[in-house]
Amino acid sequence: TQLLEQSPQFLSIQEGENLTVYCNSSSVFSSLQWYRQEPGEGPVLLVTVVTGGEVKKLKRLTFQFGDARKDSSLHITAAQPGDTGLYLCAGATSNTGKLIFGQGTTLQVKP
Amino acid sequence: KAGVTQTPRYLIKTRGQQVTLSCSPISGHRSVSWYQQTPGQGLQFLFEYFSETQRNKGNFPGRFSGRQFSNSRSEMNVSTLELGDSALYLCASSLVGQGNTEAFFGQGTRLTVV
Numbered sequence: 001t002q003l004l005e006q007s008p009q010f011l012s013i014q015e016g017e018n019l020t021v022y023c024n025s026s027s028v029f030s031s032l033q034w035y036r037q038e039p040g041e042g043p044v045l046l047v048t049v050v051t052g053g054e055v056k057k058l059k060r061l062t063f064q065f066g067d068a069r070k071d072s073s074l075h076i077t078a079a080q081p082g083d084t085g086l087y088l089c090a091g092a093t094s095n096t097g098k099l100i101f102g103q104g105t106t107l108q109v110k111p
Numbered sequence: 112k113a114g115v116t117q118t119p120r121y122l123i124k125t126r127g128q129q130v131t132l133s134c135s136p137i138s139g140h141r142s143v144s145w146y147q148q149t150p151g152q153g154l155q156f157l158f159e160y161f162s163e164t165q166r167n168k169g170n171f172p173g174r175f176s177g178r179q180f181s182n183s184r185s186e187m188n189v190s191t192l193e194l195g196d197s198a199l200y201l202c203a204s205s206l207v208g209q210g211n212t213e214a215f216f217g218q219g220t221r222l223t224v225v
Contacts, residue, residue: 030212031212033212033213033214035216040199040218040219040221041218041219042115042117042201042203042216042217042218042219043154043201043216044216045213045214045215045216048212048213088153088154090154090214092212095207095212096142096159096161096166096167096207096212097142097143097144097159097161097166097167097203097205097207097212097214098144098156098159098167098169099144099156099203099212099214100156101146101153101154101155101156102153103153104153104154
């Protein structure tokens with residue numbers, strides 16, 4: 001059974017702080033995606049990483065794919081209240097639509 | 112370009128009833144996947160349809176079924192509803208099969224079973 005362990009599950013920080021969310025697995029993924037989800041809405045794709053060691057930046061968000069393509073991290077610099085939400089990592093192991101999701105990280109950024 | 116559309120947004124059903132949810136993918140996307148999201152289990156894969164064929168299936172009982180039409184629109188059906196089926200059901204479409212596994216989600220259907 002393929003699993004993605006995401007940590008931490010909950011994070012409550014003050015505006016301006018930095019944070020990192022981790023996504024780990026014993027399985028190799030062909031690609032890994034990060035999503036952000038608001039309550040009552042569907043997940044919105046933030047980024048896809050494909051190559052081992054790849055780093056992608058999206059404004060204050062930095063995403064990294066591990067060299068062995070088994071893990072990934074999301075780093076947010078100077079978090080803002082607008083970053084509040086549920087962050088999900090999802091791995092693809094084949095060229096199909098099936099994604100394995102982590103449990104998610106609920107982030108609350110207080111003003 | 113229109114996104115993934117799911118209908119209805121909200122549903123309340125009674126135990127034992129059945130329900131059908133609909134999903135219209137992004138134009139040109141032939142893969143449609145369904146997920147169940149609950150607070151305790153997170154997002155769990157139900158099944159994927161590609162070109163009207165079920166290509167992948169998750170670990171859900173046979174009460175959960177789906178189909179895909181020639182225009183790539185998909186429906187999922189849950190029969191003999193149980194209280195535990197209450198969840199947000201999400202549909203995602205992608206260009207998978209064309210070298211791209213990125214999934215784009217609809218807003219979901221919130222199903223409440225009473």
